[in-house]
Amino acid sequence: MAREECKALLDALNKATACYHHLVLTVGGSADSQNLREELHKTRQKAQELAVATGARLTTALRDRGLGAEERAEFERLWVAFSGCLDLLEADMRRALALGTAFPLHAPRRPLVRTGVAGGAAGVAARALSARSLRHEAERDFVVDDLQELEREIRQVGEMIHDMEMKVNVPRWTVQARQVAGAELLSSAGASSTGFVSIEERTRPCDLNKALAATVFSAVLLAAVALAVCVAKLS
Secondary structure, three states: HHHHHHHHHHHHHHHHHHHHHHHHOOOOOOOOOOOHHHHHHHHHHHHHHHHHHHHHHHHHOOOOOOOOOOHHHHHHHHHHHHHHHHHHHHHHHHHHHHHHHHOOOOOOOOOOOOOOOHHHHHHHHHHOOHHHHHHHHHHHHHHHHHHHHHHHHHHHHHHHHHHHHOOOOHHHOOOOOOOOOOHHHHHHHHHHEEEEEEEEHHHHHHHHHHHHHHHHHHHHHHHHHHHHHHHHHHH
């Protein structure tokens, strides 16, 4: 029961990490926006919550001395997959911090151009734009606060990885995979070769017809050549 729960949590963490990685790649591009930054924040929070829950379940299971050898081997494989997922999450968080700092959504505004026009119109325009200005200020504050929070969360993830290595000693090079290296590629290659055999089988009657036609053509050609030689001798 605990193993299935850990697998479900790890699967959810993998999906959240993959989604976060995809979103990070769009920071600073044409699709970058306030909605993207908010979605990054939500996805990052979700991934960290899943990481904490998954780490707690796996730590409890691996510290159980009554765990069987087969069960322990399975939990160690899940632990290695979890560690790799955390490493990717930390790397993407650092990338998001670098890109978010390099490409701020709201750059400092330039001073307005002095046109020489003064009077009540300026006050009316200021009141009309006040709501939008407040909204931009709020968005800018969110982006700045989010980057500061991201720095703290990067340190927290790093501390989580360190604590994991201190509580549970599972060297990655000692964990054996259940499949040989490249098993998925071999299976796909086998499926492809099976498809080729079926194609050959379907085209075999066509090949026989071509061979028969070539044989008949060759016989006719030989007969024509022999007839031409006979005519030449008679003449």
